[in-house]
Amino acid sequence: MNTSILTPPELDDETAAKLNDFLYELLEAFESHYCYQILRHHRNLRTQRMLNAPSPFEDDEELPF
Numbered sequence: 001m002n003t004s005i006l007t008p009p010e011l012d013d014e015t016a017a018k019l020n021d022f023l024y025e026l027l028e029a030f031e032s033h034y035c036y037q038i039l040r041h042h043r044n045l046r047t048q049r050m051l052n053a054p055s056p057f058e059d060d061e062e063l064p065f
Helices: 013-052
Strands: none
16 A cells, blocks of 8 residues: 555645545545445454453453452
């Protein structure tokens, strides 16, 4: 993935507003189309973090009860 910073060109007010509207519409269409895949990916990430989280009693020799 390219990590360089994108510097947008100078735009007049109307063009900037139209581009902004287009990008929001594009994002909405993208999210609508890939909604379940995005949700599934985030759910898998949460599950993986939970499985990899250390137990608070992992290093204790005795349980507190």
